[in-house]
Amino acid sequence: MASVAAPDLFPSRGMLEGDVAERVKRVLETMFRLEGCACASCEARLCNHETLACIPSGFADRPLCLPCLAAEVRRPQEGLRDELVAYVLSKECLTVGWRWANLREGEAADATPRCRWSVPGEGAGSARERSPASPGLAAAVREGPSSAEEWDAGDLACGDLLLELRFRLDAMAPGSVLRLTARDAGAREDLPAWCRLTGHSVLLAEHPAYWIRRKE
Numbered sequence: 445m446a447s448v449a450a451p452d453l454f455p456s457r458g459m460l461e462g463d464v465a466e467r468v469k470r471v472l473e474t475m476f477r478l479e480g481c482a483c484a485s486c487e488a489r490l491c492n493h494e495t496l497a498c499i500p501s502g503f504a505d506r507p508l509c510l511p512c513l514a515a516e517v518r519r520p521q522e523g524l525r526d527e528l529v530a531y532v533l534s535k536e537c538l539t540v541g542w543r544w545a546n547l548r549e550g551e552a553a554d555a556t557p558r559c560r561w562s563v564p565g566e567g568a569g570s571a572r573e574r575s576p577a578s579p580g581l582a583a584a585v586r587e588g589p590s591s592a593e594e595w596d597a598g599d600l601a602c603g604d605l606l607l608e609l610r611f612r613l614d615a616m617a618p619g620s621v622l623r624l625t626a627r628d629a630g631a632r633e634d635l636p637a638w639c640r641l642t643g644h645s646v647l648l649a650e651h652p653a654y655w656i657r658r659k660e
């Protein structure tokens with residue numbers, strides 16, 4: 445593994461601390477492990493931007509190239525890509541992975557890559573659905589069907605949380621609701637973003653509790 449000068453990866457500061465450092469470490473470990481692997485569906489070789497994109501998509505166990513990921517989540521490829529790039533660049537830990545991928549592909553750390561993750565730098569869909577549920581709706585969701593599945597994910601975070609969540613939702617009936625407890629602070633952003641990417645819906649988010657409706 446080629447070593448990469450730290451200032452290229454961490455432009456904003458000399459050192460990363462605590463929680464962020466731990467997240468960065470996990471992102472990079474996953475990317476090192478997956479580097480050069482084949483798409484689990486079509487067997488094309490994945491670029492490092494693709495292995496990175498598998499982390500917030502919840503597919504680090506079964507990495508997919510962009511076209512296969514889009515097919516898997518039933519989204520148009522370009523919209524999915526733009527949304528993923530916008531999300532990656534909004535998170536410090538994933539941005540470090542993005543910069544590392546650029547460097548490994550012979551680009552400047554902050555360049556727009558020439559692989560299929562090359563996107564116009566603006567207009568990427570980062571519209572955040574922040575509208576809180578109305579009180580009546582929130583209560584209805586909270587009380588929900590008594591048969592709702594529950595899962596306490598404890599402190600699981602980032603890729604591990606999303607991976608396990610994907611397994612659990614896959615095993616549930618279409619349209620059913622999972623009541624999830626996720627204490628990691630990053631869940632506030634990670635869960636709605638992941639649901640947008642994959643077509644599931646967050647019915648209600650009252651951190652650390654989340655009600656997620658499995659897609660049909």
Ligand SMILES: [Zn+2]
Nearest residue numbers: 483486509512
């Ligand atoms: Zn593929």
Ligand SMILES: [Zn+2]
Nearest residue numbers: 491492493559
């Ligand atoms: Zn790439």
